[in-house]
Amino acid sequence: MNTVPLKLLTIIAEPILETRLTADLKEMGASGFTVTESRGEGSRGIRAGEVPGSGIRIETVVTEEVSGRILDFVARHYFPSYAVIAFVSAVDVVRGDKYV
Amino acid sequence: MSDVLRQNLLSPVALAFALGVTAKLIRSEFSLPKDVYAGLAAYLLLALGLKGGAELAHASFSVVALPAAATLALGVVTPLLSYFVLRVLGRFSIPDAAGIAAHYGSVSAVTFIAAQNFAKAMGAEVEGFLPTLLTLLESPGIHIALALGALKVATPGRSRSSVLHEVLTARTMVLLVGGLAVGFLMGEHNWASIEGFFDSKGAIFKGALTLFILEMGILAGSRLSDLKKVGPFLFGFAILMPVVHGALGAALGTLAGLSVGGAAVLGAMAASASYIAAPPAVRMTLPEANPTFYLTAALAITFPFNLLLGIPLYFGVSRWLHALVTT
Numbered sequence: 299m300n301t302v303p304l305k306l307l308t309i310i311a312e313p314i315l316e317t318r319l320t321a322d323l324k325e326m327g328a329s330g331f332t333v334t335e336s337r338g339e340g341s342r343g344i345r346a347g348e349v350p351g352s353g354i355r356i357e358t359v360v361t362e363e364v365s366g367r368i369l370d371f372v373a374r375h376y377f378p379s380y381a382v383i384a385f386v387s388a389v390d391v392v393r394g395d396k397y398v
Numbered sequence: 399m400s401d402v403l404r405q406n407l408l409s410p411v412a413l414a415f416a417l418g419v420t421a422k423l424i425r426s427e428f429s430l431p432k433d434v435y436a437g438l439a440a441y442l443l444l445a446l447g448l449k450g451g452a453e454l455a456h457a458s459f460s461v462v463a464l465p466a467a468a469t470l471a472l473g474v475v476t477p478l479l480s481y482f483v484l485r486v487l488g489r490f491s492i493p494d495a496a497g498i499a500a501h502y503g504s505v506s507a508v509t510f511i512a513a514q515n516f517a518k519a520m521g522a523e524v525e526g527f528l529p530t531l532l533t534l535l536e537s538p539g540i541h542i543a544l545a546l547g548a549l550k551v552a553t554p555g556r557s558r559s560s561v562l563h564e565v566l567t568a569r570t571m572v573l574l575v576g577g578l579a580v581g582f583l584m585g586e587h588n589w590a591s592i593e594g595f596f597d598s599k600g601a602i603f604k605g606a607l608t609l610f611i612l613e614m615g616i617l618a619g620s621r622l623s624d625l626k627k628v629g630p631f632l633f634g635f636a637i638l639m640p641v642v643h644g645a646l647g648a649a650l651g652t653l654a655g656l657s658v659g660g661a662a663v664l665g666a667m668a669a670s671a672s673y674i675a676a677p678p679a680v681r682m683t684l685p686e687a688n689p690t691f692y693l694t695a696a697l698a699i700t701f702p703f704n705l706l707l708g709i710p711l712y713f714g715v716s717r718w719l720h721a722l723v724t725t
Binding site: 312314352 | 432678681682685686
């Protein structure tokens with residue numbers, strides 16, 4: 299089957315950021331995303347975002363250019379004060395035209 | 399007075415809170431599923447709104463106007479006073495002072511319910527329209543404190559209107575204000591048909607409240623280890639500021655013509671610190687503010703203090719003030 303190399307961008311964040319982050323993603327060119335609830339602990343401890351609610355994990359498949367733009371934006375706007383991590387991995391997807 | 403205290407300490411809500419804290423202290427894995435907790439919160443808030451609206455429908459404007467004005471005054475004074483005390487005396491940073499002030503300027507619905515139950519248990523009548531005052535007190539404090547913080551600290555990438563939208567559409571506002579409107583519109587006959595389920599004097603409501611407070615005990619218990627981090631100033635603030643706000647609320651309520659019970663409940667409202675509406679609003683608008691400070695102070699110190707000692711105290715102040723006014 300024909301596959302296309304793209305980027306899987308994963309953002310794990312405190313729950314109150316869900317609406318903002320997903321809006322940001324779409325604005326910057328992501329054609330879709332998946333949000334799952336998550337639990338865990340990191341360098342800020344489990345408390346940093348402890349306004350009640352689980353953490354969220356947002357995944358989106360995008361082009362390299364879009365993933366770079368989103369990472370920059372997230373780093374600038376959310377890293378300083380919120381419990382957020384983001385990383386990119388290389389993926390091969392079928393029906394690559396869905397994501398660009 | 400010791401009888402009053404014992405009655406308050408042995409009430410279902412106080413004991414449920416203690417059970418929650420204990421469960422956390424012995425490291426029990428128990429906690430209420432978060433959807434159940436959110437559902438109970440929605441039920442309690444909607445019930446308050448509906449009841450308040452139904453009562454408001456047959457309260458005359460002249461009776462409500464003065465207490466409403468007193469409540470709005472409290473909504474303006476309490477966040478400013480808190481901010482000033484934290485900033486000047488406590489030397490907190492601007493975001494921290496504004497974040498904590500937002501919590502103390504807003505109101506805890508559960509403290510309101512507990513105060514209402516206490517007043518009724520003491521044989522004092524409480525005006526039916528008080529939930530209206532609760533909604534009036536809910537948001538100004540948050541907005542004023544957030545504005546104080548936001549004026550000094552630019553929040554990146556957020557327009558003022560989107561923040562306002564987030565606060566105004568928060569579930570507490572929708573359920574309380576929406577409930578008020580629905581209760582007001584539906585009329586006596588329709589209210590009677592659902593009163594059995596939503597009535598705050600009823601067993602269903604009180605049972606739901608007990609369950610809700612059990613989970614609050616667990617949340618507070620999980621913050622006990624943070625008590626060391628908040629420092630002696632904030633610890634003292636979380637007890638003394640409510641006493642000042644409570645006395646102020648009872649005094650303004652008395653002047654505005656509320657009954658002994660009503661003024662005591664208004665005092666408890668002013669004394670209480672929000673932990674449902676304020677935390678997400680502060681987290682979104684003032685992310686630089688340390689959540690450990692405002693959550694621990696509001697939930698692990700002020701809430702139990704008000705529940706156990708504050709409410710009887712504000713009731714005593716209200717009774718004393720009424721005796722003073724009538725003689």
